[in-house]
Amino acid sequence: VFNDVAVAIRALQATGRIRRAAVIDLDVHQGNGTAAIFRGDPHVFTASVHGASNFPFRKEPGDLDLALRDGTPDGPFLDAVEIAVEAATGSIGPTGNRRPDLVVYVAGADPFEKDRLGRLAVTRAGLAERDRIVVDAARRRALPLAVVMGGGYAERVEDTVAIHLHSVRTAATLA
Ligand SMILES: [Zn+2]
Numbered sequence: 001v002f003n004d005v006a007v008a009i010r011a012l013q014a015t016g017r018i019r020r021a022a023v024i025d026l027d028v029h030q031g032n033g034t035a036a037i038f039r040g041d042p043h044v045f046t047a048s049v050h051g052a053s054n055f056p057f058r059k060e061p062g063d064l065d066l067a068l069r070d071g072t073p074d075g076p077f078l079d080a081v082e083i084a085v086e087a088a089t090g091s092i093g094p095t096g097n098r099r100p101d102l103v104v105y106v107a108g109a110d111p112f113e114k115d116r117l118g119r120l121a122v123t124r125a126g127l128a129e130r131d132r133i134v135v136d137a138a139r140r141r142a143l144p145l146a147v148v149m150g151g152g153y154a155e156r157v158e159d160t161v162a163i164h165l166h167s168v169r170t171a172a173t174l175a
Pocket of ligand 1 (some may be wrong): 027028029108110150151152
């Protein structure tokens, strides 16, 4: 198993293309591998919004972890997304006003209310708003943004596809 996000960040750092990076992991499962790999690295900020009782059952502390209880609906989910995005893009929190050179958005489709593994209750509209919050923050601060797919296990596979497609289309408006 390879952590594609960590490999990409380390490769870009090695070539000198970037120095600082931020990972905003909004998949319902905590970004435990990313958190462990970058722990103690002041150049990479890791934020994760995830289900408290979902896998992995032993979380790895990242720079910012917001754990949500089962059944969390759009409102508190989006509040957590705002906090994570603001912290990761450098406007508040431990990064102060230090801009990342690259933001990586892990856009899981599994916080969806009809996901078989997700345990949260976020609607399609809520996930669309999540995408908007991330992309707007990148636009406002002129930060390069990479979007990668996360998990998705909806009862109807069409929902997972539509949620992922929305994330990519929203990010494409930055181009
Ligand atoms: Zn997941």
